[in-house]
Amino acid sequence: MTDTNAAGGWKDKPLFTPGPLTTSRTVKQAMLRDLGSRDFEFIRTIREIRQELLALGGDTEGEYEAIPMQGSGTFAIESVVSSTIPPNGKLLVLVNGAYGHRIAKMASVLKIACAVLEFPEDSTPDLGAVKSALDADGAITHVAVVSCETTTGIFNPIREIGALVKQAGRVYFVDAMSGFGAVPINLAECGIDYLVSSANKCIEGVPGFGFAIARREALEETEGYARSLSLDLFSQWKGLESNGQFRFTPPTHAIVAFRQALRELTEEGGVEGRAARYRANHETILAGMREMGFKEYLKPELQGYIITSFLYPRDPKFSFEEFYRRLNDKGYVIYPGKVSNADCFRIGHIGRLFVSDMRDLLRAVRETVEELGVKL
Numbered sequence: 115m116t117d118t119n120a121a122g123g124w125k126d127k128p129l130f131t132p133g134p135l136t137t138s139r140t141v142k143q144a145m146l147r148d149l150g151s152r153d154f155e156f157i158r159t160i161r162e163i164r165q166e167l168l169a170l171g172g173d174t175e176g177e178y179e180a181i182p183m184q185g186s187g188t189f190a191i192e193s194v195v196s197s198t199i200p201p202n203g204k205l206l207v208l209v210n211g212a213y214g215h216r217i218a219k220m221a222s223v224l225k226i227a228c229a230v231l232e233f234p235e236d237s238t239p240d241l242g243a244v245k246s247a248l249d250a251d252g253a254i255t256h257v258a259v260v261s262c263e264t265t266t267g268i269f270n271p272i273r274e275i276g277a278l279v280k281q282a283g284r285v286y287f288v289d290a291m292s293g294f295g296a297v298p299i300n301l302a303e304c305g306i307d308y309l310v311s312s313a314n315k316c317i318e319g320v321p322g323f324g325f326a327i328a329r330r331e332a333l334e335e336t337e338g339y340a341r342s343l344s345l346d347l348f349s350q351w352k353g354l355e356s357n358g359q360f361r362f363t364p365p366t367h368a369i370v371a372f373r374q375a376l377r378e379l380t381e382e383g384g385v386e387g388r389a390a391r392y393r394a395n396h397e398t399i400l401a402g403m404r405e406m407g408f409k410e411y412l413k414p415e416l417q418g419y420i421i422t423s424f425l426y427p428r429d430p431k432f433s434f435e436e437f438y439r440r441l442n443d444k445g446y447v448i449y450p451g452k453v454s455n456a457d458c459f460r461i462g463h464i465g466r467l468f469v470s471d472m473r474d475l476l477r478a479v480r481e482t483v484e485e486l487g488v489k490l
């Protein structure tokens with residue numbers, strides 16, 4: 115496959131980040147339209163997108179509803195947290211990174227009762243502890259976990275956690291922001307009631323909206339629970355069902371770009387095809403960085419292929435700011451770390467990036483290390 119972004123010689127700096135991400139030229143070109151929110155073509159596009167998202171989640175039985183929500187991914191998460199938990203409900207959040215903490219913060223801002231079960235950032239949630247927490251606290255109605263914790267790049271065992279949550283008869287919410295579309299997730303098999311991701315992650319659309327995929331039976335029970343007008347998931351769903359439209363100004367350009375991004379995902383072989391490219395990106399970066407002497411933060415068996423955290427070299431000559439700036443000057447954008455107990459930086463493997471981009475980045479990293487005189 116060719117790097118469509120490079121075609122025409124107008125490639126921007128590749129973004130080796132968790133988002134915003136590099137998108138294809140054709141996805142960007144799809145936005146050169148001004149469609150009205152009631153335009154029949156636009157309404158058809160929303161309908162197709164909603165159907166295709168369900169197919170990506172393996173909803174063969176027609177049990178789920180896909181609901182796009184304006185804003186960044188956080189808005190879609192907040193729409194689920196704020197409008198699916200009853201007034202007397204209680205949320206348990208399994209936390210092993212910054213995005214888990216963010217869900218708990220939302221509950222606190224929204225004054226929703228919340229318990230946090232926290233695990234080290236370099237390990238997955240302990241299933242025995244999850245089971246004990248559910249057994250011990252009958253007030254817990256909902257459980258939330260992040261699928262790929264982008265803080266580190268760890269993949270959490272959402273299927274095993276889902277089995278425990280379902281056994282305990284609770285509602286299960288998965289933040290699958292950074293992996294959905296490139297990490298196979300079967301909603302029903304994982305026992306998921308609500309899943310959230312956004313347009314500009316592995317589906318490679320442009321930023322502007324996120325989406326929730328909700329089990330219809332669970333969603334139907336949530337009428338009147340919303341604590342926000344604009345983020346009301348139930349009303350957004352009802353609006354889309356009644357006239358096919360968003361309730362408020364839709365992100366028209368981002369939606370038509372997303373339609374194109376979904377076509378390109380299919381052309382690449384769907385979730386499996388995209389996973390293969392991202393895995394190849396990841397393996398290329400890992401091999402090249404290890405060869406130079408960099409070390410990853412996570413144990414290899416916990417590391418996913420979305421984003422990798424690398425430890426700062428011990429050499430005091432290493433300054434991340436200087437490393438970042440020099441890479442940026444060479445045309446490569448990496449990302450600072452977010453891990454709380456170790457100095458790390460991150461390299462993302464997602465977006466319209468290919469093994470050739472990874473090799474270019476590795477060359478630039480090697481040059482920069484040499485320029486800085488850092489010993490690895």
Ligand SMILES: Cc1ncc(COP(=O)(O)O)c(C=O)c1O
Nearest residue numbers: 132186187188213264289291292
């Ligand atoms: C797992 C996870 N959750 C939530 C978010 C927040 O998404 P956004 O920055 O689009 O609001 C991100 C962003 O990278 C993420 O990786």
